[in-house]
Amino acid sequence: MGSSLDLDSSFLAHLFTAGLWAYMAGGATGLIAWRRAEWARGLSFGLAALGAVLGGAAALLTLLAGTTVRWDLASGVPFLRYSLTLDPLAAFFNLALALVALAISVYSQGYVKREGAGVLGCLYNLLLLALALVFTASNAFFFLVAWEVMALTAYGLVSFEHHHESTRDAGILFFILSHAGTACLLAGFLLLVQAAGGYDFAAFGEAARTLSPARRDAVFLLFLAGFGVKAGVIPLHVWLPAAHPVAPSNVSALMSGIMIKTGIYGLIRVTFQFLTPPEPWWGGLILVVGIVSALLGVLYALMEHDLKRLLAYHSIENIGIILLGLGSALLFQASGHERLAALALVAGLYHTLNHAIFKALLFLGAGAVLHSTGTRNMEEMGGLIRRMPATAFYFLIGSIAISGLPPLNGFVSEWLTYQALLAGYGTTQSLSRLMFPIAGSLLALTAALAAACFVKAFGISFLALPRSEQAGQAHEASFSMRAGMFVLAAACVVLGLGATWFLPVFDPITGSLVGPAVSSDLRAGAGFVLVAGSARAGTVSPLGISGLLVALLAVPALLWLLWARGTKRRRGPVWDCGLQRVTAANEYTATAFSKPIRMIFAALYRPTREIEAEFEVSPYFPKAIRFESEIEPAFEKRLYDPLKEWILALAGRFRGIQAGSIHAYLAYIFVTLILLLVFGARP
Amino acid sequence: MKQLAVASLLQLAVLLAVAPLASGVIKTLKARMQTRRGPGILQPYRDLFKLWRKNMVVPDSASWIFAVAPYVVFLTAAAVGLMIPMIAWEAPLGLFGGVLAIIYLLGLGRFFLALAGLDAGTAFGGMGSSREMTISALAEPAMMLAVFTVAIAAGSTSLTEVARSAAGQSWRFLAPSQILAFSALFIVLIAETGRIPVDNPATHLELTMIHEAMILEYSGRYLALIEWGASIKQLVLMTLLVNVFFPFGLSASWRAPALAIALGVYLLKLLALGALIVLVETTNAKLRLFRVPELLAVAFILGALALISSFLF
Numbered sequence: 001m002g003s004s005l006d007l008d009s010s011f012l013a014h015l016f017t018a019g020l021w022a023y024m025a026g027g028a029t030g031l032i033a034w035r036r037a038e039w040a041r042g043l044s045f046g047l048a049a050l051g052a053v054l055g056g057a058a059a060l061l062t063l064l065a066g067t068t069v070r071w072d073l074a075s076g077v078p079f080l081r082y083s084l085t086l087d088p089l090a091a092f093f094n095l096a097l098a099l100v101a102l103a104i105s106v107y108s109q110g111y112v113k114r115e116g117a118g119v120l121g122c123l124y125n126l127l128l129l130a131l132a133l134v135f136t137a138s139n140a141f142f143f144l145v146a147w148e149v150m151a152l153t154a155y156g157l158v159s160f161e162h163h164h165e166s167t168r169d170a171g172i173l174f175f176i177l178s179h180a181g182t183a184c185l186l187a188g189f190l191l192l193v194q195a196a197g198g199y200d201f202a203a204f205g206e207a208a209r210t211l212s213p214a215r216r217d218a219v220f221l222l223f224l225a226g227f228g229v230k231a232g233v234i235p236l237h238v239w240l241p242a243a244h245p246v247a248p249s250n251v252s253a254l255m256s257g258i259m260i261k262t263g264i265y266g267l268i269r270v271t272f273q274f275l276t277p278p279e280p281w282w283g284g285l286i287l288v289v290g291i292v293s294a295l296l297g298v299l300y301a302l303m304e305h306d307l308k309r310l311l312a313y314h315s316i317e318n319i320g321i322i323l324l325g326l327g328s329a330l331l332f333q334a335s336g337h338e339r340l341a342a343l344a345l346v347a348g349l350y351h352t353l354n355h356a357i358f359k360a361l362l363f364l365g366a367g368a369v370l371h372s373t374g375t376r377n378m379e380e381m382g383g384l385i386r387r388m389p390a391t392a393f394y395f396l397i398g399s400i401a402i403s404g405l406p407p408l409n410g411f412v413s414e415w416l417t418y419q420a421l422l423a424g425y426g427t428t429q430s431l432s433r434l435m436f437p438i439a440g441s442l443l444a445l446t447a448a449l450a451a452a453c454f455v456k457a458f459g460i461s462f463l464a465l466p467r468s469e470q471a472g473q474a475h476e477a478s479f480s481m482r483a484g485m486f487v488l489a490a491a492c493v494v495l496g497l498g499a500t501w502f503l504p505v506f507d508p509i510t511g512s513l514v515g516p517a518v519s520s521d522l523r524a525g526a527g528f529v530l531v532a533g534s535a536r537a538g539t540v541s542p543l544g545i546s547g548l549l550v551a552l553l554a555v556p557a558l559l560w561l562l563w564a565r566g567t568k569r570r571r572g573p574v575w576d577c578g579l580q581r582v583t584a585a586n587e588y589t590a591t592a593f594s595k596p597i598r599m600i601f602a603a604l605y606r607p608t609r610e611i612e613a614e615f616e617v618s619p620y621f622p623k624a625i626r627f628e629s630e631i632e633p634a635f636e637k638r639l640y641d642p643l644k645e646w647i648l649a650l651a652g653r654f655r656g657i658q659a660g661s662i663h664a665y666l667a668y669i670f671v672t673l674i675l676l677l678v679f680g681a682r683p
Numbered sequence: 684m685k686q687l688a689v690a691s692l693l694q695l696a697v698l699l700a701v702a703p704l705a706s707g708v709i710k711t712l713k714a715r716m717q718t719r720r721g722p723g724i725l726q727p728y729r730d731l732f733k734l735w736r737k738n739m740v741v742p743d744s745a746s747w748i749f750a751v752a753p754y755v756v757f758l759t760a761a762a763v764g765l766m767i768p769m770i771a772w773e774a775p776l777g778l779f780g781g782v783l784a785i786i787y788l789l790g791l792g793r794f795f796l797a798l799a800g801l802d803a804g805t806a807f808g809g810m811g812s813s814r815e816m817t818i819s820a821l822a823e824p825a826m827m828l829a830v831f832t833v834a835i836a837a838g839s840t841s842l843t844e845v846a847r848s849a850a851g852q853s854w855r856f857l858a859p860s861q862i863l864a865f866s867a868l869f870i871v872l873i874a875e876t877g878r879i880p881v882d883n884p885a886t887h888l889e890l891t892m893i894h895e896a897m898i899l900e901y902s903g904r905y906l907a908l909i910e911w912g913a914s915i916k917q918l919v920l921m922t923l924l925v926n927v928f929f930p931f932g933l934s935a936s937w938r939a940p941a942l943a944i945a946l947g948v949y950l951l952k953l954l955a956l957g958a959l960i961v962l963v964e965t966t967n968a969k970l971r972l973f974r975v976p977e978l979l980a981v982a983f984i985l986g987a988l989a990l991i992s993s994f995l996f
Contacts, residue, residue, distance in 0.1 A: 382804075385747075385748070386746060400794070403790075404787065405787055405794055406780075406791060411787055415784070415787075422831060422835065422840065425831075425835050426835075431994070434990060434994060437828060437831040437832075438990075440827060440831055441823075441824040441825075441827040441831065441986070443827075444824050444826070445821075445823055445824040445827075447823070448790070448816075448819060448821075448823035449820045451820070452797075452816035452817060452820050455794060455801070456816075459797070459809075460801065463746060463748060463798065464801055464803065525778060529779075536838065536839050536841070536844060537838065537840070537841075538781045538783070538834075538839055538840035539778050539779075539781065539841060540779065540780040540781065540783070541780065544776070544779035545762065545788065548762045548765065548776060548779060552695075552758050552761050553754070553758065555757075555761065556757065560904070563732075563735055564736060567736060568739070569738070569739045569740075569741060569903075570738065570739070570740055570741070571740070571741055571742070572740040572741070572743065574742040574743070574803050574804065574805050575899075582744075582804065582805060586804070586805060586806050587806065587809060588806055588808070588809020588812070588813065589809075592809065593801075593809060593812070594813070596813060596814060596817040596973075599973060600817070600821070600973070600976045
């Protein structure tokens with residue numbers, strides 16, 4: 001495609017800015033019309049959809065043209081510049097944001113309840129605005145402002161249903177960790193600003209080369225921690241499974257789909273643009289963090305039977321998979337294998353987009369179920385496929401996609417990740433090359449466990465008999481909710497089957513960040529086949545596989561015509577082992593489903609259980625059994641609880657100087673001033 | 684294009700025809716090892732034919748997933764069969780996907796079968812699904828390590844390339860990394876096809892069954908599709924083992940005389956592997972479910988050793 005599209009860059013800037021204005025207007029109308037809930041909802045989410053369309057169009061056109069657009073927003077303050085840059089990387093993340101935001105905004109028309117709709121719409125629009133600015137800001141100060149607005153609006157949205165205590169706790173936890181992360185970013189940016197003598201992103205790359213190696217490492221680690229909190233990498237993830245489930249489901253979808261990707265965006269921006277060339281161990285560290293997050297994320301997800309918490313843990317898993325691509329890209333970049341670095345970066349970025357889409361889809365599906373049954377507990381669902389056929393179908397599409405099964409989009413990006421890891425073996429002669437296939441095999445374990453987890457999530461929630469009265473009376477989602485889910489489900493199919501046609505979008509990104517454009521290396525056979533660098537290294541064709549599956553239907557069809565035309569299919573009760581009729585109580589539960597995993601990985605989970613049985617004559621004829629099983633939240637208990645104790649103890653020591661005496665405070669200020677003058681005056 | 688179509692149809696025919704035979708031969712060999720007479724090697728064909736013409740009973744509680752799953756199982760297994768080199772070096776539709784796509788396509792079939800196990804709403808089905816997904820998940824990393832060892836040696840995940848690179852060096856299977864990778868994949872084969880000591884294909888005892896528990900509610904044509912699909916999957920995995928590690932006898936072209944010889948060699952290789960499976964099944968007792976992870980951990984370690992030895996030697 002290249003630069004065949006000749007667009008006026010000021011047109012793109014105006015288009016994008018118009019999208020930002022739509023979000024702002026959406027936020028304002030939400031507040032203005034808050035007394036009329038229907039109007040507030042319709043207008044604010046409608047304007048959000050409009051903003052998504054405008055911003056998405058600008059991002060897509062920028063990507064297709066492969067250009068970079070720079071412009072400033074009026075700030076009104078003399079030396080403060082609100083500079084925006086829509087380069088290919090920014091455009092890609094904005095495109096993902098727009099696609100997901102459009103689907104969620106449509107969905108929200110049917111999902112959002114009347115009470116509080118105006119406030120929710122306002123905060124939602126502000127979050128979209130902040131996200132678009134985080135992806136586009138090209139000035140450290142402006143970036144941090146947008147980052148903070150994002151954190152605050154997200155806090156407001158997480159705590160939206162604040163009448164539950166767990167929601168308030170989750171909100172506070174998010175607030176604290178988010179700011180700890182921002183502090184790391186602030187320190188990292190200050191080191192860069194000091195070297196560059198300005199806030200502009202463009203100057204950082206040059207300036208970072210003048211830093212001493214130790215400072216560069218410090219900057220990298222600060223950014224890794226700061227962005228890692230937002231991305232939810234283990235062990236900085238604890239806020240994520242607490243905050244995502246308690247937020248309204250449309251917000252969970254936006255947070256899991258896009259907000260945690262700001263961490264990924266930041267990491268790419270910093271490591272590929274600011275701190276070039278990267279040190280080899282950075283990539284290795286990211287690879288290790290990625291595989292730990294992926295594996296532990298899915299293992300914790302398997303133990304959840306809160307549908308939304310389960311999905312939240314899968315976000316941690318998928319961030320891990322994305323980091324596998326990013327880490328390998330950094331390693332290849334450090335060892336001078338630019339084409340491979342581009343392949344690995346494409347794998348990471350493609351999984352970023354794919355995860356945004358299928359995770360948003362799954363959260364919207366979970367929201368529809370919550371809306372209809374009033375519960376997030378899978379043990380109280382069941383049989384929903386009959387009451388909510390469309391929702392069940394879309395949820396199934398999302399489940400197949402997130403499990404990385406062909407021919408949908410998750411498969412394509414996981415396949416690219418495997419290929420990048422396999423190619424990594426040849427990039428070095430040292431023993432560290434073994435890291436790549438081992439990471440690949442653990443990725444295989446992760447993906448297989450994810451499939452097990454989604455058999456559980458879909459099978460227990462949607463199949464068999466209803467496990468509770470609410471589940472038996474569930475109703476299908478409204479039209480706009482189904483429309484929102486349809487958009488995302490269709491995107492899962494299109495990005496899977498049509499992957500080869502989508503790949504050129506990555507060319508300007510890899511071109512600007514690592515050098516080569518590799519989409520032509522990744523396509524063969526008139527674009528129907530995806531190849532890994534060269535056709536010799538491996539090929540796959542999701543479209544071909546789908547076509548083959550359909551064509552092979554001829555075999556059973558033919559045999560049916562030959563011998564089975566007269567056979568009948570009738571319904572009957574299942575075999576009940578001679579007892580009374582099989583009821584929902586006989587069904588396998590989510591807890592039982594994951595029991596083998598819980599026993600096999602007992603060293604990690606440290607499960608505890610409690611069984612109480614009531615019986616009259618003999619223990620073999622129990623009247624009632626109560627079973628309780630819990631796993632130990634290892635990171636919360638072993639890392640964060642001691643840390644919390646330590647901080648509280650430290651704070652207790654400082655209580656002494658907080659005497660409440662105004663004279664003492666004046667003395668503190670005076671001493672501080674003297675110290676600042678002494679140290680600050682040095683040339 | 685025409686050659687490709689002929690090759691695909693030919694391989695499909697061999698695949699569909701040989702798969703039940705492989706199951707029948709293994710069953711008969713096993714019976715002979717246990718000094719029984721056995722049902723005869725053609726019994727699977729008779730079973731499938733009979734099931735195909737029978738009426739079906741579908742559980743009241745089941746949804747459309749129950750009806751779709753048998754087709755997904757059968758179609759994915761058959762599709763995978765066209766993506767591996769069977770009697771010629773070249774996998775007819777190898778362009779559609781290499782070894783990764785094969786593992787994941789089989790995963791798709793398993794995903795639907797496990798859902799179908801839950802769909803009827805009985806305890807047995809759920810139990811089977813849970814165990815099947817657990818064991819397959821634990822088998823996956825071992826399989827991937829062994830596959831990576833082979834793929835790295837060939838520089839490709841395409842099975843045509845893997846077979847071709849091995850064919851140049853016919854004694855390569857004696858290399859330590861190849862022996863270790865073969866052992867790892869053999870354990871995975873045992874686990875994936877539900878054989879002793881992991882699962883017992885001959886039992887319907889509720890406490891021990893895995894695969895059979897998932898398909899307990901199936902009857903008639905659906906059951907035939909699932910059984911046929913399972914035997915194709917078994918044949919595919921066996922073919923993977925014999926042709927990747929012992930690629931001799933594979934035909935270089937799609938011409939009749941060469942193919943006839945290649946088919947004979949292929950069947951002999953399968954017979955040898957089948958005999959090995961029978962030997963393992965007969966001399967071992969079924970493991971308790973929670974001892975299976977240990978067996979799969981052994982496979983993982985074998986895979987890791989294969990990788991390390993391919994680095995060292």
